Amino acid sequence: MLTRRELLSTTLAGSAAFVVGAGTAQAFTEQAMPPDVAAAYALGCGNAAGHDQLIQTARAALQGEIASGARPAGAEEIVACPICGCRMVVTASN
Ligand SMILES: [Zn+2]
Numbered sequence: 010m011l012t013r014r015e016l017l018s019t020t021l022a023g024s025a026a027f028v029v030g031a032g033t034a035q036a037f038t039e040q041a042m043p044p045d046v047a048a049a050y051a052l053g054c055g056n057a058a059g060h061d062q063l064i065q066t067a068r069a070a071l072q073g074e075i076a077s078g079a080r081p082a083g084a085e086e087i088v089a090c091p092i093c094g095c096r097m098v099v100t101a102s103n
Pocket residue numbers: 053054055060090091092093094095
């Protein structure tokens with residue numbers, strides 16, 4: 010059976026452990042996003058301009074591939090938004 014003193018010291022030790030645990034939790038740090046992730050988020054979602062940017066980038070690449078003969082004239086490219094996951098079909102002309 011614990012004496013009152015032992016019980017109190019146990020409680021204090023538990024409190025100390027809790028404080029140490031709290032300190033550990035505070036040790037979590039925020040880290041900067043890698044540039045590619047930051048760029049993807051910067052494009053934004055729910056933001057039509059972000060999708061427009063994706064489409065324009067894919068279209069430019071597709072037009073380059075068609076011009077170089079790497080892809081046929083009617084080629085399509087499916088682009089998935091890295092944020093919302095929606096898929097967009099890109100052609101050289103649309
Ligand atoms: Zn999106």
